[in-house]
Amino acid sequence: MVLDALAHHPLFAAAALATRISAPLFNRYGAGETYGDHVDGAIRALTRGRMRADLSATLFLSDPESYEGGELVIAMPGGETAVKLAAGDMILYASGARHRVTRVISGTREAAVLWIQSLVRGAEQRDMLFELDQTVQALRAEDAPADAVLSLTGLYHNLLRLWSEP
Numbered sequence: 001m002v003l004d005a006l007a008h009h010p011l012f013a014a015a016a017l018a019t020r021i022s023a024p025l026f027n028r029y030g031a032g033e034t035y036g037d038h039v040d041g042a043i044r045a046l047t048r049g050r051m052r053a054d055l056s057a058t059l060f061l062s063d064p065e066s067y068e069g070g071e072l073v074i075a076m077p078g079g080e081t082a083v084k085l086a087a088g089d090m091i092l093y094a095s096g097a098r099h100r101v102t103r104v105i106s107g108t109r110e111a112a113v114l115w116i117q118s119l120v121r122g123a124e125q126r127d128m129l130f131e132l133d134q135t136v137q138a139l140r141a142e143d144a145p146a147d148a149v150l151s152l153t154g155l156y157h158n159l160l161r162l163w164s165e166p
Contacts, residue, residue: 002059002112014133015092017119017126017164020051024059024112029070035101042095044115053095053115054123060085060111067107074099092116094123119164129163132156 002024006012022044029035044053058072064084071082072091075098082102083091093099095115120126136152 002114012090012092015126015130016055016057016116017129017160018116019119019165020046020117022046022051022053022115024114026061026110026112029101029104029109031104031106034103037098037100039098040095040115051115051117052121054118054121054126055092055116056095056097056099057090057092057114057116058083058111059088059090059114061087062108062110063087067104067109069103069105070107070109071102072099072111073102120160121165122163125159125163129156129160132159 003021006018006021012018023046040053040056042053044051064086071084073080073082074091074093085091101109118126120129132152133156136149136156139149139152
């Protein structure tokens with residue numbers, strides 16, 4: 001169900017440019033439980049073969065008011081960011097980013113974690129392609145001149161062609 005939802009989610013598709021997605025790993029943290037600082041492994045085993053983990057995703061399954069603590073803390077260039085999203089919301093982040101789950105004080109935190117191999121290995125290139133894609137979508141919604149939209153769409157696809165890996 002999780003993988004099917006991601007397959008039909010345009011924002012996820014634009015951000016991840018996924019070529020492979022692992023099966024979700026479901027986890028549950030009760031009071032007193034935590035998961036310390038770590039980075040996710042570069043290679044993930046699949047049912048058949050292996051994949052490179054470029055991106056990690058945490059899908060929050062518990063209502064944030066149903067538990068205290070349990071934030072996902074991700075080290076970002078400007079400092080750490082604590083994330084605690086609504087049930088059904090997901091955050092996508094670099095697998096190589098240091099992160100942790102803070103101690104759950106009360107209640108139960110449930111989430112699903114999965115890993116993505118992107119067509120575009122480089123995070124900077126993925127970020128640029130995502131920004132370009134979102135700009136094209138916004139221009140289309142505003143009925144921008146067709147020539148300008150076509151030019152940016154062509155640029156997007158040519159950069160994707162240049163930067164993607166099979």
